[in-house]
Amino acid sequence: MLHIKCPHCGMRSQNEFSYGGDATVKRPELGKEISDQDWDNFVYNRKSLRGKHWELWQHLSGCRQWIKVQRDTSTHEIFKTLKANEDIS
Amino acid sequence: MQKYSVFSLVKNALSNHENWDLAWKDPTPKKEYDVVIIGGGGHGLATAYYLAKEHNITNVAIIEKGWIGGGNVGRNTTIIRSNYMHDDNALFSEFGMDLWRRMSQDLNYNVMFSPRGIINLAHSDAQMNTYARRGNSMRLNGIDAVLLNREEVREIIPMADFSENVRFPIFGGLMQPSAGTARHDAVAWGYARQADDMGVDIIQNCEVIGFDVSAGKINGVRTSRGDIKAKKIGLCVAGSTNILAEKLNMTLPIETHLLQACVSEPVKPILDKVVTFGAGHFYISQSDKGEMVMGGDLDGYNSYAQRGNLPTLQHVLTEGIAMMPFLSKLKMLRTWGGIMDMSMDGSPIIDKTHIEGLYLNCGWCYGGFKATPASGWTFAHTIAQDRVHELNAGYSLNRFNTGHLLDEKGLGTKTWIS
Numbered sequence: 006m007l008h009i010k011c012p013h014c015g016m017r018s019q020n021e022f023s024y025g026g027d028a029t030v031k032r033p034e035l036g037k038e039i040s041d042q043d044w045d046n047f048v049y050n051r052k053s054l055r056g057k058h059w060e061l062w063q064h065l066s067g068c069r070q071w072i073k074v075q076r077d078t079s080t081h082e083i084f085k086t087l088k089a090n091e092d093i094s
Numbered sequence: 095m096q097k098y099s100v101f102s103l104v105k106n107a108l109s110n111h112e113n114w115d116l117a118w119k120d121p122t123p124k125k126e127y128d129v130v131i132i133g134g135g136g137h138g139l140a141t142a143y144y145l146a147k148e149h150n151i152t153n154v155a156i157i158e159k160g161w162i163g164g165g166n167v168g169r170n171t172t173i174i175r176s177n178y179m180h181d182d183n184a185l186f187s188e189f190g191m192d193l194w195r196r197m198s199q200d201l202n203y204n205v206m207f208s209p210r211g212i213i214n215l216a217h218s219d220a221q222m223n224t225y226a227r228r229g230n231s232m233r234l235n236g237i238d239a240v241l242l243n244r245e246e247v248r249e250i251i252p253m254a255d256f257s258e259n260v261r262f263p264i265f266g267g268l269m270q271p272s273a274g275t276a277r278h279d280a281v282a283w284g285y286a287r288q289a290d291d292m293g294v295d296i297i298q299n300c301e302v303i304g305f306d307v308s309a310g311k312i313n314g315v316r317t318s319r320g321d322i323k324a325k326k327i328g329l330c331v332a333g334s335t336n337i338l339a340e341k342l343n344m345t346l347p348i349e350t351h352l353l354q355a356c357v358s359e360p361v362k363p364i365l366d367k368v369v370t371f372g373a374g375h376f377y378i379s380q381s382d383k384g385e386m387v388m389g390g391d392l393d394g395y396n397s398y399a400q401r402g403n404l405p406t407l408q409h410v411l412t413e414g415i416a417m418m419p420f421l422s423k424l425k426m427l428r429t430w431g432g433i434m435d436m437s438m439d440g441s442p443i444i445d446k447t448h449i450e451g452l453y454l455n456c457g458w459c460y461g462g463f464k465a466t467p468a469s470g471w472t473f474a475h476t477i478a479q480d481r482v483h484e485l486n487a488g489y490s491l492n493r494f495n496t497g498h499l500l501d502e503k504g505l506g507t508k509t510w511i512s
Contacts, residue, residue, distance in 0.1 A: 006404055020405055024395045024510055026349075041495055048507060049347035049438045049494045053336045055398040078350070079398040 007081055012088045013068045025061030027051055028073045029093065055079050059093050095291040098202050117283060118290035123297050126323040127155045129477055130315055132302055132338065133330035134158025136167035136278075136463065137455055139285035140470020141328060141477070142294045148471070149478035152293035155324075157317060159301040159334075163282030166332055169432045170463040171355050171377060171389045173368050175212050175273035176237050179228040182488025182500055183441060184235040189485055190468030191237075191272060197467060203284030205276045206382065212273035212368040213247065215254070215417065217262040221372055225268035232270070240269045253364055254418050262373035262416060273368060275379055281466055304341050305452075312451040328453045328477050333398075333433035335456040342449065347438040347494045348457050349509045352393040354402035354410070356429035358421070360384030369417070376413040378421075385427060388414055392436070394510045402431035434459060436509035439493075441500035444473050444486040453477050454491060459509075 007019035033039040033047055058078045063071050071089040076082065087093065096102060096115045106114055129145060131138045134156045145151045156162070174194055176187030197205050216222045222241075229239035243266045248256050256264060290296055301318040305327075314323035331338055339346050360383050368379040376390045390410030393403050407429060415422045437443060437457030442465065444455050455473045458465060472486040482490070488500055505511060 019403070026508065026510070027396075045347075045495055046345065050345040051336075051347070051349050052340065052345055053349040053396055054340060055337060055350075058396055060395065076395075078396050081397075081399060081403075 007076075007083065009062060009074060009083060010086050011064045011067060011070070012072055012086050013070050014064060017064070017067055021064060021066040022062045023065045025063055025071065027053070028059040028061045057084065061089075095287070098204075117287045118296050121295045121297065123155060123157075123295065123300065123317070123319050123322055125321075126314075127295070128153040128324065129326045129328065130154070130322055130324040131156045131328045131330055132315065133165075133332070134162035134286075134296060134298065135165045135330065135332065136163070136282050136285070136466040137332070137458075137469045137473065138328075138330035139163075139282055139289060140466050141330060141455070141473045143285045143289040143292075144471045144474035145478060146289060146292035146294055148474060151478055154289075154293075155295040155297055155322065156289070157300045157302060157315070157322070158296070158298045161298050162286050162296060163279055166432045166434070166462055167278055167282045167466065169355065169430050170278055171379070171387050172275040172278045172463060173212065173273070173377065173379065174207070174276055174464040175270055175368075176464075177212065177214070177228070177232060177239065177268065177270040177273065178502060179231040180500055180502055181235060183502055184232060184237060186468055186472070186485050186489070187464065188235065188237050189471075190465055193467035193471065194276065197276075197281070197284070201284035201288050203280055203287060205280040205284055207274060207276045209272050209274035210366055210368065210379075211269055211271040212370070213242070213251065213267045213269045214370045215247065215267045215372040216265045217373040218265060222265050225266070229268050238270055238272050240271060242267045242269055251365065251367060251369055253420055254369070255416065260416070262371075267372075275368065275381075278463060285470070302338060302341075307342065307449055307452075310448070310450055312449050324451075326451045326453065326477055328455060328473060330455045330473070332435050332456060332458050332462055335435050342452070344447070346443075346456070346491075348435045348443075349396055350398060351395070351434050351436045351510055352397035352399055352402060352431045353389070353434050353460065354393065354407055354429060354431045355387070355389035356407065356411075357381070357385035357387050357427050358424040359427050361386070361424065364420075371413050371417045373416075374413040376410055376417060378414060378418070386421065386424060390414075392434070392510055393431070396510075398433055400431055400433055402429060434462075438507045438509060439499040439501040440503055440505060440509075442469070442489050443491050444469065444476060444489045445482060445491040446476065446480070447491065
């Protein structure tokens with residue numbers, strides 16, 4: 006089982022969280038002219054690589070905040086967690 | 095090649111089974127092939143077999159990082175079905191059903207295809223309606239489908255929970271009588287043996303390190319056993335598609351996720367159908383050895399771990415026990431996990447790519463095993479003719495660009511939600 010350190014609540018078990026996917030995906034700016042390819046990259050295309058992966062989780066059965074988690078997709082080691090509004094450095 | 099038959103069995107029994115031919119050779123890779131297939135799983139082996147058999151292309155190599163049949167074809171829940179609603183999925187899968195029915199004879203290898211039928215349970219009136227709709231769509235496409243009411247389901251699987259006050263009462267179910275199971279390893283080995291016999295080189299322990307692409311054309315592949323030239327290369331590496339795509343500077347509509355399965359201790363025959371739970375995600379059948387073979391949800395977050403996490407297994411088996419309470423008395427024999435290509439609409443991709451000579455076969459989600467023959471057949475056609483067959487035209491890569499998605503379950507792009 007994963008243990009995720011919620012930046013608001015501290016270390017909690019995986020059961021309290023729900024997953025939200027790749028955290029590096031950015032929605033194209035509103036009102037800006039974009040290509041189909043930009044939209045595809047936002048909606049569908051994912052690198053989904055082996056190794057370090059920034060992803061979104063929601064502390065659903067806790068503070069209900071969305072957070073960012075950096076996890077290794079092959080070992081499940083968690084390196085860092087951030088609040089949703091904190092930038093990935 | 096030695097033909098497998100009752101006579102060869104008796105003959106070899108007389109010499110203590112010491113003189114059987116090797117089922118396939120262990121060749122050193124040549125410098126160049128007409129076609130290189132990357133990935134020696136079920137789909138890759140089937141592709142090579144159909145390239146040789148249907149298209150007469152035998153100067154073919156299969157490159158496999160580990161050993162053939164050691165990936166998802168070696169660890170699935172062996173379910174074979176074509177109970178799809180959308181035309182593209184239904185026609186493709188039903189074409190595959192025909193290949194399954196003939197497979198043991200075609201390959202001279204007993205794949206133990208057992209068309210025992212699959213029942214999808216319904217737990218509400220609304221679900222009965224959607225099953226009726228799906229069943230009608232299937233029948234329009236020539237696939238057998240039977241809508242069962244509660245009593246009819248009870249007659250077939252009396253061990254399911256038919257008590258009155260349960261959270262998810264059984265309202266009925268949709269049955270495809272011709273669906274079933276097969277011996278998964280035999281499928282890989284059967285294709286490998288025949289492909290090898292027709293001249294295909296099966297090269298194991300050979301990892302792809304990179305690709306030789308110039309001017310938008312593929313020229314070959316760099317491997318741990320040297321460079322291999324080929325004008326046509328097929329990618330068949332479920333679970334590792336994203337890793338190889340990165341080497342090609344491609345980003346695909348696929349995420350890599352982990353799916354678990356498990357078997358119980360063997361028990362006497364109790365279940366002669368494949369059954370799925372309709373109020374969650376759980377499927378079960380009984381193997382010939384008596385084990386209950388079970389599976390369900392993904393672990394729920396991107397993973398290359400190849401081992402499962404307990405919360406998901408617990409969740410899946412809770413559903414199983416809700417559906418068939420006797421399961422709670424069984425001991426677990428084995429659990430395992432494998433990594434899947436989860437595509438963004440739940441349907442696979444068999445297509446050409448923007449790189450000339452590079453062909454893509456990926457995104458099989460939960461349903462790769464049953465698709466093995468049809469996938470191999472259509473992928474071989476796509477490679478040999480350099481154009482897609484009408485059976486896999488719907489599995490195009492650019493459907494995500496044009497909006498022609500094949501979202502059978504209507505789940506959208508959250509691949510980890512099932």
